[in-house]
Amino acid sequence: MQEKENIQRLEELVTRFITLVSKRLPDDVSGKLSELQSRETNPMAQAIYQTMFDNIELALALDRPVCQDTGVLQFFLRAGTGFPYLGAMETVLRNAVRDATVQAPLRHNAVETFDEFNTGDNTGRRVPWVDWEVVPGDSGLSMDVYMAGGGCTLPGTAKVLMPSAGYEGIVDYVLDAIVSYGVNACPPLLVGVGIATSVDTAAVLSKKALMRKIGSRNPNAKAAKLEALLTDGINRLGIGPQGLSGDSSVMGVHVEHAARHPSAIGVAINVGCWAHRRGSIRFAKDLSYEILTHKGVAL
Ligand code: SF4
The missing domain is CATH 3.30.360 (Dihydrodipicolinate Reductase; domain 2)
Structure with a gap:
């Protein structure tokens, strides 16, 4: 009983x-949006961030998603x-x-x-x-x-790269995906990257990467460096909040990895939106x- x-x-x-x-929204997402807003120099992007914060407040006030x-x-x-x-x-x-x-x-x-x-x-x-x-x-x-x-699910993609593609191949793959589809996902984005052997193992890791606290770093120093470099590279694309241009395009990039077969580099991407x-x-x-x-x- x-x-x-x-x-x-x-x-x-x-x-x-x-x-x-x-x-x-979770505290880390609200905090990151606030940080990005405070250092944004583009007036249109500033207005978009303000709309996001109005949205957040109204959702609480009206008790709605x-x-x-x-x-x-x-x-x-x-x-x-x-x-x-x-x-x-x-x-x-x-x-x-x-x-x-x-x-x-x-x-x-x-x-x-x-x-x-x-x-x-x-x-x-x-x-x-x-x-x-x-x-x-x-x-x-x-x-x-x-x-x-649906929008933030759309950029999701996975592929097995030839080992000769190396870590440069991973960077190319991530940047191509974000350039092509990132705008569908209501930026600024949280980008999860999984690196393993097969598409399924990499895909699970890329989603688990989105569960990490924003600002956390992969404990492996080289993976953490890749996170920082990808964050910088995607921000330089100038996508901005809601894709209308701005100084920041991502809230962060998180990489999760597994040991892999020497003949394959499985890489997958999952993306979270500003309303993560x-x-x-x-x-x-x-x-x-x-x-x-x-x-x-x-x-
Ligand atoms: S805020 Fe996120 S969930 Fe909402 S429409 Fe945009 S991508 Fe989809």
Whole structure:
């Protein structure tokens, strides 16, 4: 009985957390937008940033999502083997997405592939998408919630480069993708780059790169240098906020990597928009929680 009540409580907390993430940008994103605005010299770009901050304030004041496109929900779990509700989590997340779709409300964004109908509740085959990492010996569960709209999903791309392409090939590939499609994603962008062997492994890493706190650096010094160089290079393109030109085009570039086959360089790109709605929360096994991305907020 107690377990059933606890699972219900967990479902309610996740519902409220999804709703929060849809309406309030995480602290690091708001902070970065503010920083970019303060050093922007282009008057048009300044006006766009001001519109973004008006949007952020109005979303809170009117209790509405910060962007109408609330995306397809993805969850990235780092699950302790001692967390008591592991077996219930997929159902908890699915029910929470359904409830948040009504409570927030969220736009209906899940269309069944081939059958071509909108499920109307943001769930469907393999949606919400759930990525699991198991943490041995931990009794808690950490979770990133992410909602990416269609526009910021569009620049996503992956390819396996010949090893002779080298790191220059990665830079070319990233810059080409951002030049071609970055403007679709409502800049300033957060660019996630995954480097591994195959397109699938690189793609997962590129999405996980978007879960990192803005301003964090890859612990590998060479990867961190690549992040800095790509940030500088994309900013120099002059895309600016909403693609209307400006001093900054990105909030950051994050690179995540894995060891790779010597004959292949898998590279993938995922992009977040200015309304980068991700939230990170950690549950203890007694269901007390800590929200890591939105300080001072209680569910
Ligand atoms: S790219 Fe982001 S801000 Fe632009 S419409 Fe899509 S979700 Fe909204």
